[in-house]
Amino acid sequence: MIELDQRIAEQLTEITLSSSMQVRCGSSNSFLVTASLIEPLINEFQMGGVYISASRPAPELISTLTEIEVPTDGIQFVDCVSSALLGGTENPYTNISYIDSPIMLESILLRTLYHLRQMPTEQNFVILDSVNALAIYNEERMLAEYLHTFINTFRARDVLSGVVTVPDQTPPSVLANLDLYCTDLVDRGQVVIS
Amino acid sequence: MDEITRGGIPYGATVLVGGTCGSGKTTLTMEFLVHGAQMGEACAYFAATEPSVKLLENIRQYTFFDMDMVDKGLINVFDMDVVYSWLGLTKATFDRDDINSLVKAITDIVNTIGVTRLVIDSVTTLCYKIPNDQLIRDFLFTLGKTLATQGCTSFLVAEITSAGAKAHWSSFGVEEAILDGIMVMGDIDRMGHLLRYLQVVKMRGTDHSRAKYAIELTPIGVMMTPMLKWGVDSD
Numbered sequence: 001m002i003e004l005d006q007r008i009a010e011q012l013t014e015i016t017l018s019s020s021m022q023v024r025c026g027s028s029n030s031f032l033v034t035a036s037l038i039e040p041l042i043n044e045f046q047m048g049g050v051y052i053s054a055s056r057p058a059p060e061l062i063s064t065l066t067e068i069e070v071p072t073d074g075i076q077f078v079d080c081v082s083s084a085l086l087g088g089t090e091n092p093y094t095n096i097s098y099i100d101s102p103i104m105l106e107s108i109l110l111r112t113l114y115h116l117r118q119m120p121t122e123q124n125f126v127i128l129d130s131v132n133a134l135a136i137y138n139e140e141r142m143l144a145e146y147l148h149t150f151i152n153t154f155r156a157r158d159v160l161s162g163v164v165t166v167p168d169q170t171p172p173s174v175l176a177n178l179d180l181y182c183t184d185l186v187d188r189g190q191v192v193i194s
Numbered sequence: 195m196d197e198i199t200r201g202g203i204p205y206g207a208t209v210l211v212g213g214t215c216g217s218g219k220t221t222l223t224m225e226f227l228v229h230g231a232q233m234g235e236a237c238a239y240f241a242a243t244e245p246s247v248k249l250l251e252n253i254r255q256y257t258f259f260d261m262d263m264v265d266k267g268l269i270n271v272f273d274m275d276v277v278y279s280w281l282g283l284t285k286a287t288f289d290r291d292d293i294n295s296l297v298k299a300i301t302d303i304v305n306t307i308g309v310t311r312l313v314i315d316s317v318t319t320l321c322y323k324i325p326n327d328q329l330i331r332d333f334l335f336t337l338g339k340t341l342a343t344q345g346c347t348s349f350l351v352a353e354i355t356s357a358g359a360k361a362h363w364s365s366f367g368v369e370e371a372i373l374d375g376i377m378v379m380g381d382i383d384r385m386g387h388l389l390r391y392l393q394v395v396k397m398r399g400t401d402h403s404r405a406k407y408a409i410e411l412t413p414i415g416v417m418m419t420p421m422l423k424w425g426v427d428s429d
Contacts, residue, residue, distance in 0.1 A: 101387050106421060106422060107389065107408070114410065153419075
């Protein structure tokens, strides 16, 4: 079983609900970082949330999180990948909704807001995984504008947001904007192999 | 909608809701009635494009809609074909007398039930039976004026084939000039994917937003967010 990064859990104790976190990870540790982020939010802080999966199909993510005993029942997944895969939406999970393409940025935001309104939990989070995946489909200006709207929308609603990014694969202007908009930084972009 | 119109649709206004197929016109207008019904208002929906049974069957999938509202008489759905039949309007085209009797029939229903919110879906289908622009203009003007006098806020749905820059906001080009408000619903084609949008073009008596808003039809109703400025090229 993989060992979660406890420093992320510690860092989460210092942030508020209206915080927006820029979550920097490397290309090889992105799952570890996101799992280390979700686990304390669910288990320690008793939060519910929406996980926007643009990097990989949500069923794959749920399956892997379940394997490491991170509960996913309190998370609604907005899957931007599976609709493009033949048969990708055929799975047993009921907590996944599908967006046709990561290019439908406004739909992602609206679907997230819809799920948040349905959440039974008082305190909620939104994880956007990831900026890099959205950057494949959306040009820089639009993506920067979207992140500006995205982050401020959830800050205004006291919903904790986490925006996952692999810095060395993120367009510089988008990264600069993230630095500007986000209130907190979880930096696991440098992977040290010992 | 209240935010976009800076306080809501003015009481007694007649608003044209022009939109392409599948843009959410029926859902939006039905939600408008549901909000009224939730406050105890009597509402009327005149279905001209599809039978009321089919309409109700489709709208039941939305959690904002409750069949109790229909059963309790708060939302009253009328088939236009039945209304035509009552009035003996069996001709393919209507003359001025036919139009006057149609306006009177709608007004009588509004008065009898005490309707404060009304939807005609669609006025385009109805206007196809009216042979010239002048008669269409007279019909809509008289209908709008009469409904406003009764204190009835009305949505007239218009079907348009394109909501782009070169399109009219209505089917006949005369509806928009005489009504109090115009809302346009359509699709933005973004790399082959259609994103629904809504834009308030005109709303007399309000300092409304004129921006495009992306919309999603969710079980709890129409949800909106400002359309990204770098992604608004429309069809």
